[in-house]
Amino acid sequence: MIAHAAPESHATPGEGPSAAMPELVDPVAVARLYGEPLFALPQDLYIPPDALEVFLEAFEGPLDLLLYLIRKQNFNILDIPMAAVTRQYLAYVEEIRSRNLELAAEYLLMAAMLIEIKSRMLLPRPVTSDTEEVEDPRAELVRRLLEYERIKLAASRIDALPLLGRDVLRAQVAIEQALAPRLPDVRTADLQQAWQEILRRARLVQRHQITREELSVREHMSLVLRRLQGKRFVEFGELFDPHKGAPVLVVTFIAILELARESLIEITQAQAFAPIWVRLAYTPS
Structure with a gap:
């Protein structure tokens, strides 16, 4: 840097030392920032010229x-x-x-x-007949x-139509539905085994009495329905009274089969080899 000597000046009365000093301008400063001289361009603020290009319109062709x-x-x-x-x-x-x-x-x-x-x-357009028109x-x-x-x-x-993933989202809600337990079907062999058990119990209490008795299947069907009224389930064996003898048991069993055939009762079983239950058939209101 070359220093230049300031020329002498005579201060007039009433002027301070600051008024006598000339304004110094640094010839090396490349710019001024907020009044302060800037001696070199900042290296961390360099912006390439391509970054200043702005395209106002974009065309597809x-x-x-x-x-x-x-x-x-x-x-x-x-x-x-x-x-x-x-x-x-x-x-x-x-x-x-x-x-x-x-x-x-x-x-x-x-x-x-x-x-x-x-x-x-x-x-110039070519000369044509009056009827022929020249295309533009x-x-x-x-x-x-x-x-x-x-x-x-x-x-x-x-x-502009709503697009899935851009304008709308698919709503997904997990709903837990309690499924009604499905009871296993009663096999014929299980029903036969239960009937044989009823007969075995009847023989233990049977009496040697010979009588003639007319038994009605429809009447016993009504009796079974009355036994099931107001109850959720009734065990299969509770529908029989061994003290009334084998004929009544047979008619009662036939009445139960007839009720099941007419879908008036349901015969269910919780699991294999479990007790057999009987209930009134469900009729939707």
Whole structure:
């Protein structure tokens, strides 16, 4: 750093020493930050130039860009002013070509088509008969733009529909349902064994008395139903009275079978080799 000597100055009466000192400017400072000299650029705040690029519009292709330029300026798509649209289109293509040559390739093809259409419009139209109509050079481009716009609008409507995972979530609720216990079916062999046990008990208390007695199955069916009234379950053996003899037991057994056949009672068993239970059949209200 080269120091320069300050010239002598004579202070006038009433002025302090600070007024006599000249303002020193450091020639090495590259900038001033809040009034303080900055002697070197900060290395930790370096931002590459590419990071400052901002793309205000993103287009999906040449047709998307062309349709954007037409709709933005309210041009009639059936009567496109080719000069204005081509000029704006080429300005955008030149901008993206300086940054991404691969992306600009497909845009350049559309630019060539626009220039061709504009050139055909400048040329005199061929002489034809009065009945034959010359097609507008912009007709094919207009058809492509209208078709693309319809597809784009349909895609936007589809995208606006609620999407699972983006707009809505599937509600999942775990519900514990208590299943009614399923009782095993009573096998014929189990029912036969239970009946044989009833007969064995009846022989132990039987009396040697010969009588003639008329027994009604329907009457005993009613008796069994009355025994089951107001009770949840009744053990199979409790429906028989061994003291009344074997004929009554037989009729009672037939009455139980008849009630089961008519679905008026249910014969269940909690598990294999467990006692057999009888109850009234469930009738939904």
